[in-house]
Amino acid sequence: xxxxxxxxxxxxxxxxxxxxxxxxxxxxxxxxxxxxxxxxxxxxxxxxxxxxxxxxxxxxxxxxxxxxxxxxxxxxxxxxxxxxxxxxxxxxxxxxxxxxxxxxxxxxxxxxxxxxxxxxxxxxxxxxxxxxxxxxxxxxxxxxxxxxxxxxxxxxxxxxxxxxxxxxxxxxxxxxxxxxxxxxxxxxxxxxxxxxxxxxxxxxxxxxxxxxxxxxxxxxxxxxxxxxxxxxxxxxxxxxxxxxxxxxxxxxxxxxxxxxxxxxxxxxxxxxxxxxxxxxxxxxxx
Amino acid sequence: xxxxxxxxxxxxxxxxxxxxxxxxxxxxxxxxxxxxxxxxxxxxxxxxxxxxxxxxxxxxxxxxxxxxxxxxxxxxxxxxxxxxxxxxxxxxxxxxxxxxxxxxxxxxxxxxxxxxxxxxxxxxxxxxxxxxxxxxxxxxxxxxxxxxxxxxxxxxxxxxxxxxxxxxxxxxxxxxxxxxxxxxxxxxxxxxxxxxxxxxxxxxxxxxxxxxxxxxxxxxxxxxxxxxxxxxxxxxxxxxxxxxxxxxxxxxxxxxxxxxxxxxx
Numbered sequence: 001x002x003x004x005x006x007x008x009x010x011x012x013x014x015x016x017x018x019x020x021x022x023x024x025x026x027x028x029x030x031x032x033x034x035x036x037x038x039x040x041x042x043x044x045x046x047x048x049x050x051x052x053x054x055x056x057x058x059x060x061x062x063x064x065x066x067x068x069x070x071x072x073x074x075x076x077x078x079x080x081x082x083x084x085x086x087x088x089x090x091x092x093x094x095x096x097x098x099x100x101x102x103x104x105x106x107x108x109x110x111x112x113x114x115x116x117x118x119x120x121x122x123x124x125x126x127x128x129x130x131x132x133x134x135x136x137x138x139x140x141x142x143x144x145x146x147x148x149x150x151x152x153x154x155x156x157x158x159x160x161x162x163x164x165x166x167x168x169x170x171x172x173x174x175x176x177x178x179x180x181x182x183x184x185x186x187x188x189x190x191x192x193x194x195x196x197x198x199x200x201x202x203x204x205x206x207x208x209x210x211x212x213x214x215x216x217x218x219x220x221x222x223x224x225x226x227x228x229x230x231x232x233x234x235x236x237x238x239x240x241x242x243x244x245x246x247x248x249x250x251x252x253x254x255x256x257x258x259x260x261x262x263x264x265x266x267x268x269x270x271x272x273x274x275x276x277x278x279x280x281x282x283x284x285x286x
Numbered sequence: 287x288x289x290x291x292x293x294x295x296x297x298x299x300x301x302x303x304x305x306x307x308x309x310x311x312x313x314x315x316x317x318x319x320x321x322x323x324x325x326x327x328x329x330x331x332x333x334x335x336x337x338x339x340x341x342x343x344x345x346x347x348x349x350x351x352x353x354x355x356x357x358x359x360x361x362x363x364x365x366x367x368x369x370x371x372x373x374x375x376x377x378x379x380x381x382x383x384x385x386x387x388x389x390x391x392x393x394x395x396x397x398x399x400x401x402x403x404x405x406x407x408x409x410x411x412x413x414x415x416x417x418x419x420x421x422x423x424x425x426x427x428x429x430x431x432x433x434x435x436x437x438x439x440x441x442x443x444x445x446x447x448x449x450x451x452x453x454x455x456x457x458x459x460x461x462x463x464x465x466x467x468x469x470x471x472x473x474x475x476x477x478x479x480x481x482x483x484x485x486x487x488x489x490x491x492x493x494x495x496x497x498x499x500x501x502x503x504x505x506x507x508x509x510x511x512x513x514x515x516x517x518x519x520x521x522x523x524x525x526x527x528x529x530x531x532x533x534x535x536x537x538x539x540x541x542x543x544x545x546x547x548x549x550x551x
Contacts, residue, residue: 062509084513087510087511088511091509092509094509096502098499099499099503100502100503100506102447102507102510103418103446103450104417104446104449104450105418107521108418108521108522112507112510112512113510113511114519114521115518115521116510116518117511118518118519119519120519121519121520124519128521160510161510164511
């Protein structure tokens with residue numbers, strides 16, 4: 001079943017001209033068509049200004065498409081009437097954890113979403129405890145967010161979204177401001193959500209290593225989806241990706257270079273273990 | 287960075303556990319009593335009650351007195367005004383244009399004890415209640431005024447967001463100061479005007495970043511279905527416990543005593 005159906009979605013930002021000049025339109029998303037199914041883990045890649053964050057905001061109905069059709073679990077984001085359903089269905093986590101935590105206590109912040117939805121008091125309590133346990137932050141329920149690390153704060157933000165019982169969770173560069181440890185914590189939480197709870201995940205990122213975890217990778221450039229497929233398929237296109245301002249994951253890059261040097265390494269290797277196996281089999285066959 | 291917001295002093299006492307609304311009512315009664323009574327017996331009675339309340343909070347009394355430091359100037363100023371400018375019949379000292387009367391001195395003592403008790407008494411509330419609970423209580427108290435357009439929920443929300451961002455912005459100030467100092471800015475030397483001017487390169491980036499944060503926070507809140515007070519529930523509902531009723535009884539007795547004092551003394 002499809003949760004998100006985007007059909008030729010367009011969106012432009014209005015840029016006010018300086019000194020009374022006429023405002024201009026800056027197209028951010030152009031005729032983007034993309035479907036995301038229940039339980040899928042989709043990563044969206046693209047350099048700065050490729051429209052990937054705009055796409056995320058369109059899904060959450062924070063922006064509405066200027067042309068085309070965007071449905072989130074059957075509701076069109078164009079009208080006002082389903083806006084709260086859409087925002088509850090498609091929970092969103094932003095880049096800077098500091099600027100999305102509302103309350104001074106972790107559990108109060110997680111309760112913010114369900115409180116807004118008018119969930120009964122007793123149920124909020126249960127949802128908060130469950131959401132915090134899911135992201136492994138149960139022990140910090142009564143802490144002040146100020147004293148948590150970046151990764152912990154971001155996991156609190158994810159819990160805040162989970163407590164609203166969404167069907168899809170959209171993460172807009174959730175690890176961009178984190179250190180490597182925080183990044184690992186957040187990604188582990190996200191991937192556990194997807195694998196164990198069956199949560200649909202849309203991960204927007206510019207780290208190739210993160211995209212490797214996804215079922216499907218969509219590469220965006222100038223507001224359109226230019227390439228998509230499994231990570232293995234997408235990362236076969238090294239030269240094209242470089243042209244779009246992106247890199248290959250480190251391991252894939254090493255594989256490609258080894259192949260250039262004449263070693264028969266198969267292209268599209270994504271993980272260290274795969275690479276180790278491949279190299280061992282090449283050594284053994286010699 | 288360890289930032290204590292407000293002046294909350296954590297301790298496990300009867301007063302700490304009271305419902306914040308009850309404490310707010312208590313402080314209101316206390317202030318009303320201070321302005322009702324004007325006999326010295328009345329002040330002595332209030333002071334004793336206040337002393338008992340402070341004892342019950344288990345907070346070291348020195349913390350209560352800290353609030354007075356900022357007000358020393360005002361205290362001295364008001365007592366001087368009262369001593370020198372109260373007209374009275376019992377002249378104690380009189381030379382040149384200055385006359386000091388007994389009434390003046392008594393008035394000064396009255397004013398100073400009133401102000402001192404006002405500050406110390408209200409610090410009982412702020413020292414034993416977390417800012418969040420206080421915000422909840424204020425939202426509750428303002429609730430009935432929603433009908434005449436008082437945005438009770440919005441005020442409470444703004445207060446709690448402000449509390450949430452105080453440590454974040456303090457950290458940011460620290461960061462900006464270090465960045466400017468690394469480029470040769472000088473925040474410490476020079477006269478008052480020079481020091482004030484040196485704050486400009488600190489405040490401008492701080493404001494810009496605060497606005498950016500506000501914008502991002504607003505988007506994040508909208509994404510989490512925030513739409514003001516419409517159809518909103520709460521995870522923690524304030525409920526009066528037995529100890530709260532006990533405290534209410536004490537307050538009733540206190541108020542009755544004040545009224546009797548006012549009538550008979």
